[in-house]
Amino acid sequence: MLPPVIAGVDGSPESLAAAEWAAREAARRNRPLRLVHAWNWHPRQDVGEPATAAQRHLARRSLRQAEDRIRRTCPNVVLDDEQVEGPATAALLRAAEQTDLLVLGSRGLSGFTGFLVGSVALGVVARAAGPVVLVRAGEEAADEHLPAADGTASTRTGYRDVVLGVDLGDPCDEVIEFAFEEARLRRARLHVVHAWQQPSPISLGPGEIGLVNGSERAGEWLGFLTAVLQVWREKYADVEVVETVTEGRAQSALVRAASGASLLVVGRRTTERPTGPRTGPVTHAVIHHVGCPVAVVPHQ
Numbered sequence: 001m002l003p004p005v006i007a008g009v010d011g012s013p014e015s016l017a018a019a020e021w022a023a024r025e026a027a028r029r030n031r032p033l034r035l036v037h038a039w040n041w042h043p044r045q046d047v048g049e050p051a052t053a054a055q056r057h058l059a060r061r062s063l064r065q066a067e068d069r070i071r072r073t074c075p076n077v078v079l080d081d082e083q084v085e086g087p088a089t090a091a092l093l094r095a096a097e098q099t100d101l102l103v104l105g106s107r108g109l110s111g112f113t114g115f116l117v118g119s120v121a122l123g124v125v126a127r128a129a130g131p132v133v134l135v136r137a138g139e140e141a142a143d144e145h146l147p148a149a150d151g152t153a154s155t156r157t158g159y160r161d162v163v164l165g166v167d168l169g170d171p172c173d174e175v176i177e178f179a180f181e182e183a184r185l186r187r188a189r190l191h192v193v194h195a196w197q198q199p200s201p202i203s204l205g206p207g208e209i210g211l212v213n214g215s216e217r218a219g220e221w222l223g224f225l226t227a228v229l230q231v232w233r234e235k236y237a238d239v240e241v242v243e244t245v246t247e248g249r250a251q252s253a254l255v256r257a258a259s260g261a262s263l264l265v266v267g268r269r270t271t272e273r274p275t276g277p278r279t280g281p282v283t284h285a286v287i288h289h290v291g292c293p294v295a296v297v298p299h300q
Contacts, residue, residue, distance in 0.1 A: 011062035013137035014105025022103035038091035106134035159188035251285035
């Protein structure tokens, strides 16, 4: 049996939007959906100590809110829920082991606390073994779709682009395949973006020529990108692909490309660092600043 899509809920607007997005994704994948609430653990509460009546009430209310919203918007999704013991980051990481897609709410840089290092969502993204999608408050079904002919929001039109950020210095099959599959599920166009920067004189190796025309260098990168994607174009022949190479910072290029997209897909290297798990600078930047849902896919 295929594993469910799992969404973490805590009653916040972000988690309710994430739950609804997860329900739509479960429908696209023909999977069940499981809602998970982690009890509000605090330092004075011993691990394994039973939840208080207030915690149980909050958990039940949060789950019921999400369930009611999903039943109104995605009535055909098979739905169940689960209450788990905190701390929340550890509980959600355990839940992530039961699925191949975990969906969480994200505040970005809006809101009182912002989406800061040390938050539950960022802690899960930095450590999860599988893909995690972050969804902002206010995300609705129509936001995934192109506007109608009269410019109004619609769910009857085609999907907006899925955007994939590719590092051609280290292209990763898991990240690329995830993006192609998401585009296929939506019958959406896949927009693949690579950003490059001119090497500085200090970074040039022996015998390298630094004064290469910018358009020629862009053409070389585009040819490399086309070659990397060729096997995936053949595997997903029904997915329309558009490729963009642009000079500049990857963070800026992806934020621009994701404006008006239905989903942005980026990778996260799982190699441990001395400072512990991290998302990497590009991924960290886009999950702060991109407005559409962001899928973070771990890779070696």
